[in-house]
Amino acid sequence: MITIGNLAGFAVACAVGGSARFLVTRLVAQRGQATFPLPTLIVNLSGAFLAGLFYTGVAGDAARLLLLIGFCGCYTTVSTFALETVRLARLGAPQSAALNVGLSLFGSLLAVVLGMNLGQALP
Template structure:
């Protein structure tokens, strides 16, 4: 059963995850050149690793909800990833658009797997 305290935790921790996404994306993007969405890629790959770690640690359901769904769910951003890929395609930057998909998946899946392995060994 989900309590009011857990719901409040989801709201607060989700907000922290969203702010963390904003800060990481902004700092990475500020340091990179060009229009390729490096910041979103870094956020999503690091979020995949973090979610894998959370899964590997096998927390209680409430803690998993707070760490996985609230923080990681608001930290990572599928919609921005797809929007930026679509924007690249609209700008006829076909190779960067394809690279955004391929590299994100090619790095995100191993990041989640490594996070889970690490979490299981902690």
């Protein structure tokens, strides 16, 4: 059942996830790697890890939905990944574009597995 409280909790989870994405992106970008979309990769990998962790039942069902759909949904995004990959290819850096696809895809799959394993190992 959808309630005002559920929607408010979802809005807060989205705000926290979006804010966390902004902060992580800024912190990683300050390290100065303009030729590769490292901030997006870090956000996607850490978001995949958190999704795996939250999915395993670290929280109750209602909290899990807020964490997965609200926080993780606003923290990670495929649209930025896709845009940056196409931009790299159009800028004449097909190797960087392919590296971004490979690291993001396989790194995210591995991060989900690691997050799930940790979630299952926690009491």
